[in-house]
Amino acid sequence: MPKQRRTAKRNPVNFKHESVFEGRVRDLTSDGRGVVSHPDGRTFFVPGIWLNEVAEIRVVGRQGKVGLGQVVTLKQADPQRRLASCSHHGYDTDHCGGCPWMFMSYEAQSSAKLRRLDSALAGLGSHLVQADELLAAPEELGYRNRAQLKTDGARLGYLAAGTRTLVDIAACPILSVRNAEMLTALRAELPNSAWRVRGQQWQTIDIDDSLNTPSMRKRLSFRQGNSRQNTVMRDWLARVIAPIPEDASVLELFAGSGNFTEILAAHFRTVVAVEGDDKALRHLSEIAPDRIQAHALNLFSEPAVERWISQISDARVLVLDPPREGLKVRAPFLRAMTELETVIYVACDIATWARDCRDFMAEGFSLARVTPLDMFPQTPHLEVLSVLSRG
Numbered sequence: 001m002p003k004q005r006r007t008a009k010r011n012p013v014n015f016k017h018e019s020v021f022e023g024r025v026r027d028l029t030s031d032g033r034g035v036v037s038h039p040d041g042r043t044f045f046v047p048g049i050w051l052n053e054v055a056e057i058r059v060v061g062r063q064g065k066v067g068l069g070q071v072v073t074l075k076q077a078d079p080q081r082r083l084a085s086c087s088h089h090g091y092d093t094d095h096c097g098g099c100p101w102m103f104m105s106y107e108a109q110s111s112a113k114l115r116r117l118d119s120a121l122a123g124l125g126s127h128l129v130q131a132d133e134l135l136a137a138p139e140e141l142g143y144r145n146r147a148q149l150k151t152d153g154a155r156l157g158y159l160a161a162g163t164r165t166l167v168d169i170a171a172c173p174i175l176s177v178r179n180a181e182m183l184t185a186l187r188a189e190l191p192n193s194a195w196r197v198r199g200q201q202w203q204t205i206d207i208d209d210s211l212n213t214p215s216m217r218k219r220l221s222f223r224q225g226n227s228r229q230n231t232v233m234r235d236w237l238a239r240v241i242a243p244i245p246e247d248a249s250v251l252e253l254f255a256g257s258g259n260f261t262e263i264l265a266a267h268f269r270t271v272v273a274v275e276g277d278d279k280a281l282r283h284l285s286e287i288a289p290d291r292i293q294a295h296a297l298n299l300f301s302e303p304a305v306e307r308w309i310s311q312i313s314d315a316r317v318l319v320l321d322p323p324r325e326g327l328k329v330r331a332p333f334l335r336a337m338t339e340l341e342t343v344i345y346v347a348c349d350i351a352t353w354a355r356d357c358r359d360f361m362a363e364g365f366s367l368a369r370v371t372p373l374d375m376f377p378q379t380p381h382l383e384v385l386s387v388l389s390r391g
Helices: 106-123 177-187 227-241 261-265 278-287 302-312 331-336 350-362
Strands: 020-028 034-037 043-046 054-063 066-076 146-151 156-159 166-168 203-208 250-253 271-275 292-296 317-320 342-347 366-373 383-389
Touching: 020 043, 020 066, 043 054, 106 350, 106 366, 146 177, 156 177, 177 203, 227 261, 227 342, 227 366, 227 383, 250 261, 261 271, 261 278, 271 278, 278 292, 302 331, 342 350, 350 366, 350 383
Parallel strands: 043 066, 250 271, 250 317, 271 292, 317 342
Antiparallel strands: 020 034, 020 054, 034 043, 054 066, 146 156, 146 203, 156 166, 342 383, 366 383
């Protein structure tokens, strides 16, 4: 009987804390950090550094098999690097970390976003589909129409990136004028013992430039964070659906409070709009009752979707704008909707969008149009407006 080969136990990788090494950035992660190779081959994620830049990097921790680093000295900088326009910009517990790309020019940010999209398209084998030009944000700053602040009664601000550390924020340059005024007004109330919550580190205060006052202890319905770019998205959708017959049966998933439903109802005679949030559903029902059929459904529950799916099996057009998780429950829709001809997919996460597109393409769909839109300058986030067709 042959001897069994014994598998050698691998020693865990030793990430020596506080050691320093020199490295060049070879890629950027989806959350905007630089990907750097240690001289011994290990991979490190490092914030505040750009593609092809060279820096001395300090080892500060690990995340699974990946090391975490911090820039000590920038030895070779990108020519488009700039001074961040916010005193709270940074990557430690003294800084909020909410605008991780503020140190780079807007042109460099845009190019990096498009590289990620091109990589996703290549992974889908969609070499015949070229993405449209980027729908760039008209304002790099002052665009944010809502924000979620934290307070412990003594401080008011945001959490440092990847931590539960509250950073006191004097001003935030990405806020809209109205929201900046609300932040200033709230700060004038510090210290405020009424804002302390027993047994909790802090409480949340939501500000929204469509509201007269901040909202405390009350969850707001979802709203796109950049009003001007949201208008651009709605106009894009109106152009896409214009050639589709008005009597086509339409299913909209993740309808929210009707941001896109309004556009759909202005063209199609009947829109089945699906949403899981009760407050959002009430808004949906008030938009165009004669054209919109609002349905409450947990789109992340496969059993719930399976029980409901037969009601819309004849839909020819599917419109969806999911959260970052994408269309996690896809199989029931792909299996039941045999009449489906067009999918209009608005995505806020490239990875889950590509995953979902791959399954649609396996069912005979092809990408007909891909339009990138920048909703959040100073961050790695990119909206993907896409159309898939079958026929």
